Amino acid sequence: MLKKRGVVVICDSLRNDFVGQQTPVLNNLQQTATRFTNTKAVFPSTTRVSSASIATGCHPRQHGLLGNTMILSEPEGLITRSVGKPAFRQELFEATGHYLRVPTLAQRLQPMYTTAIYSNVSPGAAYFFDPENFGYVYHPAGSYAPGGSQITGSDALDIKPGADGDQEMTRRFCQRLLQDDTLGLAVLWLSEPDKSGHAQSLGNLAHRAAIEHAQDCVDKVLSVISTLRARGEDILLMVGSDHGMQTITHQVDIGEELVKAGFKASVTSRDLVVAPNGTSAILGFDDDYPHRDALLPWLGSQPWVGEYVYGESLADWGLPDESACRVAISLAGDESCNHLGIPGTSWYAFDPDTPKDMIGQGQHGGRHRYESHPFLMVQGKAFPEGLQISTPTSLVDYAPTILNHLSIEVSAMQGQPLQTLARINIEPHSHFIAS
Structure with missing residues (x-):
């Protein structure tokens, strides 16, 4: 049994200012975690770019994925392609000779650890977390095992975006966490509240219901994490979002x-x-x-x-x-x-x-306050309970934080291990939440 693991849950597009008393599961989580209150999105503040940045610890300039849509230089000239389509991986490779320009977490964790991402957002966002299939990738458009062999039948992820699909994916994710002792990194990427936020007014009943559904998924993962820790496992849990919305x-x-x-x-x-x-x-x-x-x-x-x-x-x-x-x-x-x-x-x-x-x-996509300010909470032995840190952090800090937890060298990344910030419990830019 592995003694250390990293677990990441992304509530797609849940902006930082929506997390508080109105989100009781997340509000309770911050009492037992360190909350980084000044986390910034990458640019463009879109999901596919965010996925690659979280996976690599690098900004788009370094990893090479430049948007939800991206301009490629093809033999006939420049053309815009959608990164969201399953075929884009091959289009990018044919145009540039690479998928991403730098290694992903799935690649860096080989051969010591297995990785798995369960994603209910666009295919491009799922596949560019691990574009070369070093680990498991589960997505409704196609699921793949290490090496790229397709997962079919009941083991595939046959769901739809939205709350119901997220719930089923979370059930599968939690089951895998409990049963697969080889997983060193497990990522759950929820489609809500992003799917609902794109379809209606922010803050209306349907949008707030989607946030509640996302919280319910987080709560189920928290329950499993408690079980794993009771077994003696050292779990790093990162719960956050990739961007907000305007x-x-x-x-x-x-x-x-x-x-x-x-x-x-x-x-x-x-x-x-x-x-x-x-x-x-x-x-x-x-x-x-x-x-x-x-x-x-x-x-x-x-x-x-x-x-x-x-x-x-x-x-x-x-x-x-x-x-x-x-x-x-x-x-x-x-x-x-x-x-x-x-x-x-x-x-x-x-x-x-x-x-x-x-x-x-x-x-979302731009640099305005509410679209470029995701939330982030980190729970684990190196992160004091109830601490809030306002030092600027970024999506590129996920990967080095995970590597640090797993005692793997952090190199050639632009992010920082957040354990470094959390070691300083009392400082001018941080405070504890009153319990």
């Missing part, structure tokens, strides 16, 4: 705007390509693009642009400067409230490949 008040088809302004030959042309990512977007063009100097000031004058970076400044947002990523945009927004009093509004980058009217509904 309410959409306006939307824009950036490709059409670029065509109207004369910066793009047509909506399907490959001279200037747009990768819409919710409340953000990435623009790509080759070195010989003739309108670069005029494009940048034009972007700065558009009402839908909140902030943008290009060139060497892309590194400040964790992005590379290459033909597939020349300009990154966080769309305009502010902290005004929706009709239910939930703060945080934004523009939405309309995606012509998946056309939706998102006005009044939840989205």
Whole structure:
């Protein structure tokens, strides 16, 4: 039996300010865990990028996955592809010669530990946690064992996104934790409250019910963790989210705007390509693009642009400067409230490949406060109960924290082991929750 394990539960898109008295399971958890109150999302603040960043301990600039949609350089020129589709892994490999540019946790834990991720979000988010199949990946679009052999029949994960599917996945996950002593890392990635938040107003009854369903799944995992610890296992538990959400008040088809302004030959042309990512977007063009100097000031004058970076400044947002990523945009927004009093509004980058009217509904992708502020609680021997730490942390801190717990060397990562912060129990930027 393994004496040490890491367990991660992600409540997709549950923003930090929604965690408190209104979420009793999570509120109780923070009494027995350390809560990192200033955790930041990566950019774009989307799930597929977040998955790769959690798995690698690196920002997109290093691991190479740049959005929920991503621009690839193919023989016919630049083109935008959806990372969410199962086929994207092969498309990325054919265009770049790699899946991710750096090792994942599943790879680093070999051969000492087995890993498994159970995911009910998009296929791309599941598969890019472990794109080369070093461990087990369970997803409704296809489940795979180490080495890439497909898991079929009753062992596959035949569920749908949403609360019911999350409940069944959690049941399977908990069963696996109790029965499989070889698992060194187990990850449960819930579809709620993200699925519900995208479909309606943030804070309405359906959205709050989805948060309750996610809490119920967390509670079931907590029960299993207690059983494992009673057996003598040393469990590191990380419960958090990948990003938050904003309410959409306006939307824009950036490709059409670029065509109207004369910066793009047509909506399907490959001279200037747009990768819409919710409340953000990435623009790509080759070195010989003739309108670069005029494009940048034009972007700065558009009402839908909140902030943008290009060139060497892309590194400040964790992005590379290459033909597939020349300009990154966080769309305009502010902290005004929706009709239910939930703060945080934004523009939405309309995606012509998946056309939706998102006005009044939840989205994310940009750098605004509520979409870029996930929550994180860590429970284990190295993390004092009831401690709150406000030192800035990030999704890239998950991987080094897990490796540290399993006594595996942390190297070539941009994140930090959170055990280092937790060792300092009393400091100016931290305090204990009164019990």
